[in-house]
Amino acid sequence: ASSWAQSLPLANGTAPARLLVQALNDLNRTPLSPQLRDNIMEVLRPKIDDAQANLSKRFLNQPLVMPEASQTAAELSDRLLTLSTTAFTIIAIETIQKHKTVHDTHPARLTCQAIQQALIFAGRKVLQRFQLHRSIDVHGWETLHQLYALALNQRLADLPVPKSLSGGDTITATYLQAIMISCCNPNQLLQGELTALHRGLQQWSKLIKLDPHKNENSLFIVDLDSDHPPLYSAFYRKPPGPQCRLIDCTLLMEQLEILKKETGTHGITFDESIHASVSLLDHLILSLCSVSPRNFKRSASSNPLWLCLGLSSTHYHVAGKRLFEDLLDDDDRQQGSHAADDPFPPSNLTPDERYPIFKAQLADTSPGGYCVEWPTDSPCDIRVGEVVGLKEDTGKKDWLIAVIRWLRRIDNTKTLIGVELLNPRAVAYGASIQHKTGEKTAPIRVLLLPEVTLVGQPNTLITPRIGFREGQKLTLGNGIESHDIKLLPSIDSRATFQQFQFSYPRALGDVLAEGQQGQLNVYYDSLWSKI
Numbered sequence: 084a085s086s087w088a089q090s091l092p093l094a095n096g097t098a099p100a101r102l103l104v105q106a107l108n109d110l111n112r113t114p115l116s117p118q119l120r121d122n123i124m125e126v127l128r129p130k131i132d133d134a135q136a137n138l139s140k141r142f143l144n145q146p147l148v149m150p151e152a153s154q155t156a157a158e159l160s161d162r163l164l165t166l167s168t169t170a171f172t173i174i175a176i177e178t179i180q181k182h183k184t185v186h187d188t189h190p191a192r193l194t195c196q197a198i199q200q201a202l203i204f205a206g207r208k209v210l211q212r213f214q215l216h217r218s219i220d221v222h223g224w225e226t227l228h229q230l231y232a233l234a235l236n237q238r239l240a241d242l243p244v245p246k247s248l249s250g251g252d253t254i255t256a257t258y259l260q261a262i263m264i265s266c267c268n269p270n271q272l273l274q275g276e277l278t279a280l281h282r283g284l285q286q287w288s289k290l291i292k293l294d295p296h297k298n299e300n301s302l303f304i305v306d307l308d309s310d311h312p313p314l315y316s317a318f319y320r321k322p323p324g325p326q327c328r329l330i331d332c333t334l335l336m337e338q339l340e341i342l343k344k345e346t347g348t349h350g351i352t353f354d355e356s357i358h359a360s361v362s363l364l365d366h367l368i369l370s371l372c373s374v375s376p377r378n379f380k381r382s383a384s385s386n387p388l389w390l391c392l393g394l395s396s397t398h399y400h401v402a403g404k405r406l407f408e409d410l411l412d413d414d415d416r417q418q419g420s421h422a423a424d425d426p427f428p429p430s431n432l433t434p435d436e437r438y439p440i441f442k443a444q445l446a447d448t449s450p451g452g453y454c455v456e457w458p459t460d461s462p463c464d465i466r467v468g469e470v471v472g473l474k475e476d477t478g479k480k481d482w483l484i485a486v487i488r489w490l491r492r493i494d495n496t497k498t499l500i501g502v503e504l505l506n507p508r509a510v511a512y513g514a515s516i517q518h519k520t521g522e523k524t525a526p527i528r529v530l531l532l533p534e535v536t537l538v539g540q541p542n543t544l545i546t547p548r549i550g551f552r553e554g555q556k557l558t559l560g561n562g563i564e565s566h567d568i569k570l571l572p573s574i575d576s577r578a579t580f581q582q583f584q585f586s587y588p589r590a591l592g593d594v595l596a597e598g599q600q601g602q603l604n605v606y607y608d609s610l611w612s613k614i
Contacts, residue, residue, distance in 0.1 A: 103163060107163070147492065168204040195254065206227070206250075210278070216492040216498075218491075219312070223310075234254040234258075240258075271489045279357050302374070339368050348361055381454070390443060390471050396472070470485075471502060473502065509531060553583070556568070
């Protein structure tokens, strides 16, 4: 096995993975002693890790509707993870059944390590499925639950195991690392955020308690005899059975709050290439602190819907199909001539080709948003956290402003996206940041969302994700009007944009002018309070 593993053509694309799939498929069907099977798997495991890492580069950060080569790599990776899980599961079960034949190591130790490795590979498969916005395989959750139940029955669940590069310190911690992803609204996260979540749970899972008894702090419940992920305990209708476990995240919540305060705006860097942003920490805290039921009743619909994707495209259409540079004053146009264009504008394309409108079909609607069936033949990529403009009728003037909240890929034939409405209209501006020296930056695209008094929603500003922060003073202009504003704390932060409340700083002259018109009390103390 060692000689065969060393001869694998590592530089030859997907060839090593195909050979490993074939080898594991044969190995899992060949009668062997548990110890010999484990020795072979320990030789193959580093090669499996390398092959899986190489495959992931081919299907991660790809369009939602992946090219055929990326689709093939994803399926191959999925198969490799499944066979690896099966291989270590066989070792665990046969060690328990044939413990008298194991001589060179303690049977309990071998069983413990095998269950740990099986859970690690099964957990990676769960992560990959969520990263590709696909549902978990039939028996996928059951596999995780039964591996953990096996460790419980053998009293191995809480024993320390050799720390793996991607697993927890115990079988319980590794099991929780896999199942807790589903409790964090994973379909609202980007692929990189899911990677950071999986890495974070490696060390955070020891702060989560699995309790077979009733616990008022338990937000979730999991049935080890089911093929389901953890559910909200408040929605679990039948009495919990003997195989049910309540999940208490109180200590994890406290730790996340501490980490958020300690790291400020920098977030957490686990490894050189894995980073958890502040917005991800906010997302986790919100997901784990309370039940998130649907706030609105949904109604089925099959009407068409027109969408423009991204801040730049939405800005163009909200502005009445006026290019950004056409919105600016002469001075701003000269200063922002380079900033006004996209970083890598497509050549020989008209504005309508650069900022296309896509036609999709509604699946259902609610007062808070839409579930949309995205056309599978669309060449445009979509991702969670993207600003979108919506119209149910092309004859309407205003674009609804929304954000993509979640994505779900059903088989290979249908993609559903959930969009949350932010505002029934917007105003397109260019925003220049005012420096203390009196200089201003080149204008940048922003959208002003007017207040909605009916629901108590104040004026807010949609800005790009980078470059804007609380306390900055901005000048908004669109060639017709100009406003000076000051950014208040951010109320939302997504992968591609931030949403700020803002105030209008008023000059002393304006306040005095109001006083002369009788709107202010003439007494000095009142005047000073107004100033």
